[in-house]
Amino acid sequence: MTPDRFDPPRASRLFRGSRHSRRTGAQADGASFPVVPEQNFHVRRITLIALLAAAIVLPCLYVAAMALTDLRTREADATDMTLRTVRIAEEHALKVFDMNETLNARIIDLTEGLDDDGIRAREAEIHDKLRTMGGGYPQVAAVSIFGRGGDLLATSRYYPSPILSIDQRDDFVGIRGGKDLEHVSKVMTGHVAGEQVFNMGVERRAADGSFAGVVSVALRPSYFDAFYRELLGGSNSTPMIMSLVRTDGAILAHYPRSPREPTAMAPASPFAEAITQGRRAGVVRMRSNVDGDNLILAFRHVGSYPVYVLCGYRTSAIWAAWYRHLSVLIVSMFMPSIALWCVIWLSLRRLGAEEEAWERWQAEASMRRSIESAYRQSRKMEALGTLVGSVAHDFNNLLMILSSNVQIARRLGVAGLDRELSAMERALKSGQSLTRQLLGVARKQPLRTETLALERWLPTCRELLRASLGAKVSLVIDPGVETWPMRVDVAELELALINVAVNARDAMPNGGRFTLRASNITFRHEDGFPLTGDFVQLSLEDTGVGMAPDVLARAFEPLFTTKPKGMGTGLGLPQVFAFCESSGGLAAIDSAVGAGTSVRLYLPRAAAEPEAPGPAETSADESAAAQGLRILLVEDNAEVAAGTEALLQMMGHQVTCVFNADTALHLFDDANARRARTGEPLPFDLVLSDIHMPGTKNGIDLAEAILAFDVKLPVILVTGYAEELDRARRVDVRVLSKPFDIGLLEKLLETIQRDVAQAGSDPATHPAE
Numbered sequence: 001m002t003p004d005r006f007d008p009p010r011a012s013r014l015f016r017g018s019r020h021s022r023r024t025g026a027q028a029d030g031a032s033f034p035v036v037p038e039q040n041f042h043v044r045r046i047t048l049i050a051l052l053a054a055a056i057v058l059p060c061l062y063v064a065a066m067a068l069t070d071l072r073t074r075e076a077d078a079t080d081m082t083l084r085t086v087r088i089a090e091e092h093a094l095k096v097f098d099m100n101e102t103l104n105a106r107i108i109d110l111t112e113g114l115d116d117d118g119i120r121a122r123e124a125e126i127h128d129k130l131r132t133m134g135g136g137y138p139q140v141a142a143v144s145i146f147g148r149g150g151d152l153l154a155t156s157r158y159y160p161s162p163i164l165s166i167d168q169r170d171d172f173v174g175i176r177g178g179k180d181l182e183h184v185s186k187v188m189t190g191h192v193a194g195e196q197v198f199n200m201g202v203e204r205r206a207a208d209g210s211f212a213g214v215v216s217v218a219l220r221p222s223y224f225d226a227f228y229r230e231l232l233g234g235s236n237s238t239p240m241i242m243s244l245v246r247t248d249g250a251i252l253a254h255y256p257r258s259p260r261e262p263t264a265m266a267p268a269s270p271f272a273e274a275i276t277q278g279r280r281a282g283v284v285r286m287r288s289n290v291d292g293d294n295l296i297l298a299f300r301h302v303g304s305y306p307v308y309v310l311c312g313y314r315t316s317a318i319w320a321a322w323y324r325h326l327s328v329l330i331v332s333m334f335m336p337s338i339a340l341w342c343v344i345w346l347s348l349r350r351l352g353a354e355e356e357a358w359e360r361w362q363a364e365a366s367m368r369r370s371i372e373s374a375y376r377q378s379r380k381m382e383a384l385g386t387l388v389g390s391v392a393h394d395f396n397n398l399l400m401i402l403s404s405n406v407q408i409a410r411r412l413g414v415a416g417l418d419r420e421l422s423a424m425e426r427a428l429k430s431g432q433s434l435t436r437q438l439l440g441v442a443r444k445q446p447l448r449t450e451t452l453a454l455e456r457w458l459p460t461c462r463e464l465l466r467a468s469l470g471a472k473v474s475l476v477i478d479p480g481v482e483t484w485p486m487r488v489d490v491a492e493l494e495l496a497l498i499n500v501a502v503n504a505r506d507a508m509p510n511g512g513r514f515t516l517r518a519s520n521i522t523f524r525h526e527d528g529f530p531l532t533g534d535f536v537q538l539s540l541e542d543t544g545v546g547m548a549p550d551v552l553a554r555a556f557e558p559l560f561t562t563k564p565k566g567m568g569t570g571l572g573l574p575q576v577f578a579f580c581e582s583s584g585g586l587a588a589i590d591s592a593v594g595a596g597t598s599v600r601l602y603l604p605r606a607a608a609e610p611e612a613p614g615p616a617e618t619s620a621d622e623s624a625a626a627q628g629l630r631i632l633l634v635e636d637n638a639e640v641a642a643g644t645e646a647l648l649q650m651m652g653h654q655v656t657c658v659f660n661a662d663t664a665l666h667l668f669d670d671a672n673a674r675r676a677r678t679g680e681p682l683p684f685d686l687v688l689s690d691i692h693m694p695g696t697k698n699g700i701d702l703a704e705a706i707l708a709f710d711v712k713l714p715v716i717l718v719t720g721y722a723e724e725l726d727r728a729r730r731v732d733v734r735v736l737s738k739p740f741d742i743g744l745l746e747k748l749l750e751t752i753q754r755d756v757a758q759a760g761s762d763p764a765t766h767p768a769e
Contacts, residue, residue, distance in 0.1 A: 041355045048351065052344045059337045067326050074322055075296065078313040079283055082240065082298035085231060086311035089242060090300040092227060096139055097200065097305050100217045103133055104202040107145065107215045111204065116147040116213070123154050123161065130156035139223040142192045145204075146172065147213045155192050164191050166214075175203050175214050181306045186250045187263065190218045197221070198252050224253035239317030241291055243310040247275055252307070254290060261290050271297060275308070288312065403428050404643060407742055411650040449583070451606040452490055454483045454518050454536065461497060465516070468501040472511035473542075480518040486536050487606040492579045499572035500540045500599050506563065507544025507597065515541045521602070534605035535585055541598045547591040555589055576601065628652040629753055634664045634689035634702065644688070651746060656684070660695040661702035668706065675711075685756050686749070687715045703733045714752050716745075 110129060111119055119126060126145070134143035134156045144155040150167030166172045174182025185199040197218040206212040221244075228242035232255065244253040249265040249272060265271060270284040280301040287294050295312035302309060406424050409417065458479045465475055497516070504514050517539040525532045547555065554560045556577040573589070576599065580587040584604045591597035631648055635641035636659050645655045658664050664687070674680050687706060691699035703715045715733040734748060 039355075039358055041351060041358075045348065045351055048344055048348050052341060052348075055337055055340045055344060059333050063326075063329055063333055066329055067322075070325055070329075071318075071322050074318050075315075078239075078296050078318055079298070082296055082311045082313050083283065085240065085242070086298040086300050086309055088231060089228065089244075089309040089311060090302055093224075093244060093302045093307065093309050096219070097302060097307070099137070100140075100200045100219065101202070103140075103143065103217055104200070104215050106133060107143065108202065108204060111145060111215075113207065115206065116151070116153055119145060119147075119153040124159060126154040127156065127159040127161075130154060134217065139219050141190060141195060141197045141218040141220050144192050144216050144218070145213065146216065148211060150214075152192065153213070157192050162192075166191065171199050171201055171216070172214055175201050176211055181246065181248060184246060184252070184306055186246070187221055187252055192218065195220070221253040225255045225257065228253070228255035239314045241288070241295070241310075241312045241314070243290070243312075245308050245310060247306045247308065249275075251290065258291065265289060271299060271310070274299065285315075404647070404742055408643060408646055408650070411647070449487050449489050451608060452486050452488055452493070454486065455479050457490070458516070458518065461494065464494065465497060465501050465514070468498045469505050469514055473505055473508055474511075474513045476513060476515040478515070478517040480520070482520075483518045484520050484534060484536050485606040485608075486603045488583050488603055489579070492583075493603075496576045496579050496601065497538075497540070499576055503572055504540070504542035504544060504597070507542055507546070512543040514543075515539070517541075520605075531586065531602075535602040536605060538601040538603070539598060540601070541596060543596045546593045546595050546597055548593055552589065552591050555591075556587070573599075628654055629685040629749060629756065630654045630683060631656070632664060632667070632684045632687045632689075633657045634659075634661060634687065634693070634699065636660055636690065636693040640690075647742060648688075648749075651749065653749065660693045661689070661697040661699060662695040664689070664702055665697065665705055668709070672709065672711075682711055682713065684713060686752055687713055688718070689715065690718050700731060703731050707732060714755075716748060 107130070110126065114122070130143045130145075134140045142155055142157045144157075145153045146166055147153050150165045150169070150172050152161045152164050152166075155161050169185075169188075171182045171185035183201060185201070187196055187198045189195065190197040190199070197220055199216045199218050201214045201216040203211060204213040204215055224244050232238045232240050232242060238256070242253075242255045243251060243265075245251050245265060249267060251261075251263055251265065254261065266289040269289070270286040274282055274284055281299065283296065283298045285294070286297055288297075291312070291314070294315040296315060296318075297310055297312040299308050299310045301307075402424070406421055406428065409421055414421070458477055462475065462477060465477075469475060501514060504512075508514075519537050519539070520534070521537045522534050523532050551562055556573050577587045580601055580603065585602040587602070588600045589597065590600075628651070631653050633641060633645055633648065633655050635644060635657065638659075641657050641659070645657050648655045656667075658667065668682075671680075671682050671684075675682065687702070689699040689702055693699060697705075699717050703717060706713055706715055716736060717731075717733055718736045736745065
């Protein structure tokens with residue numbers, strides 16, 4: 001079709017909105033210098049003093065609480081250790097004494113019916129049997145048989161037996177007198193064994209039931225000392241002690257040995273009181289007269305024998321370890337506190353100086369308030385655009401996090417939450433639309449321009465516009481004849497049409513007609529128009545109530561709206577204007593009260609025709625791509641890694657996740673070594689890595705190392721740091737800035753899948769990305 005000629009008289013009317021939009025940016029109302037609120041220096045000083053007091057008191061309370069808790073924990077651990085150890089020692093002693101009792105019983109049976117003369121007559125035979133029975137036990141020093149008068153009749157140590165008598169020995173006298181305690185004697189130098197022993201004896205009776213003598217097994221205390229040494233770790237520096245004592249306090253065995261140690265425990269100790277009370281087991285705290293130290297002492301009675309085993313833990317060792325821990329705690333806690341005290345003290349001094357400077361500043365402030373007014377008026381719109389763009393960018397990051405998680409829930413097919421997820425998706429779309437408008441108004445929305453053919457595209461917008469207009473408004477779309485292709489951002493164009501349609505709907509509360517027409521138009525320099533060239537004109541017309549002149553003059557002004565509070569943002573038409581200017585065109589608006597409104601978008605003609613849709617992928621490529629990629633995900637944040645891994649697996653890919661670049665390089669080193677030996681291909685088709693990670697290497701170092709391999713793998717780097725993004729772009733890899741669009745990542749992976757499918761199954765043939 002023949003393009004329309006531009007009508008100069010009509011131009012002043014067409015571009016009134018555009019010129020007005022620029023003019024309002026320079027005609028911002030003057031504003032006075034902001035009045036700084038009065039400073040309350042007294043409150044600030046009291047606050048600093050309170051902080052100083054808290055910085056002193058709180059660390060002291062914390063150290064005291066931690067020290068007390070640590071001391072109680074150490075004492076509880078020591079008590080638990082003594083209880084466990086004394087239980088083992090009791091079982092050992094019980095086995096030894098039970099074995100001795102069995103040995104004594106066998107000897108009684110051996111001498112059954114024999115008097116003293118009969119035993120002497122068979123001394124050689126009995127000696128051999130005693131040596132056989134007692135010689136296999138390391139704790140047994142000698143096994144002896146004594147007669148009615150205490151004379152030695154036979155022994156395992158000597159033959160013939162030496163002439164000696166024990167008629168005056170306490171254990172012989174006690175057994176003859178029926179004293180149970182003396183069945184286990186005190187430590188002595190044995191007459192038969194010739195070494196330090198204590199004896200375990202039993203009574204021999206004659207046929208008439210009278211006392212006939214004693215069978216005695218001499219036990220070595222050194223055997224018990226050696227066992228206790230091994231039980232406590234084999235070191236003399238152990239904080240624990242072990243003892244075997246009789247119920248009267250006589251010490252039978254003790255570890256560790258000390259010179260001039262007493263032979264019995266103090267009779268007035270808490271342990272002696274516990275024995276007097278008949279307690280068979282327990283824990284007491286006492287000062288030992290044997291070791292000369294305070295102990296946490298656990299004791300247990302050994303079976304029915306008049307013997308106790310003791311295990312003590314030196315409290316001096318507990319206190320020494322506690323002091324060491326306390327010193328570390330004090331240093332680590334109070335060094336920063338001292339620094340904080342100094343900072344607060346310096347802040348108090350600076351506060352005084354600041355109070356003096358405040359008085360001088362107040363006198364000078366009034367002279368500066370008039371300087372800013374003109375500058376603020378000229379830069380109002382630019383400052384507003386910068387602020388809006390910054391807020392929209394941060395808000396969009398939050399929306400992306402929520403959008404990713406909603407997509408995960410959708411792909412997981414969570415049952416029973418469809419309504420909630422749909423509500424979240426609608427809210428997300430509204431939020432994303434708002435941020436796009438904000439970024440568009442601020443000229444900070446990057447355009448993804450493409451060549452668009454209106455004849456094919458406009459029919460697809462019908463349902464989108466119907467949803468925006470509502471049921472009461474009829475829609476007419478006229479795509480024109482041979483309309484030129486345009487070079488625009490399709491998403492921004494859709495948003496612009498929606499914004500105009502929403503305004504038209506609100507202007508027609510009782511219904512009406514909304515018309516969209518497309519045509520070609522050429523602007524020439526001689527017509528006095530600021531832009532020249534070929535454009536496509538989109539006319540958006542409604543039959544609504546129209547705009548008053550004062551409203552029309554501010555229609556493209558950001559944040560200006562005539563809608564009730566909470567019903568409009570004042571960003572719709574400004575987004576339309578900003579989109580057209582960013583695309584290299586412009587927007588104009590005509591309206592009159594009662595005559596409706598006409599918004600015209602002038603978008604530049606594309607230099608080339610839009611590309612036709614390519615042929616469908618071959619079935620072989622689809623089959624290979626359907627198998628998914630083998631992806632190495634390198635991400636140090638566990639939650640980010642879990643979400644990304646879940647999404648990638650939902651896309652059909654195999655994911656291996658590691659948490660830093662060093663581990664990833666180790667994997668590649670092993671894989672390259674296997675490949676050199678066996679020809680086995682690398683186990684990954686793609687590396688998706690964060691840049692900022694702990695360890696010796698970051699994601700960029702990882703990418704550079706991978707690109708240095710003889711087998712080139714595609715690498716995608718993800719970052720939220722601007723300085724890293726600049727460096728990453730100098731590496732021959734794809735880079736996504738956080739937060740990235742999941743759809744964009746999926747398209748990248750589909751492209752890599754097709755490359756892998758075309759290159760074959762061996763990753764060695766993959767081209768470097």
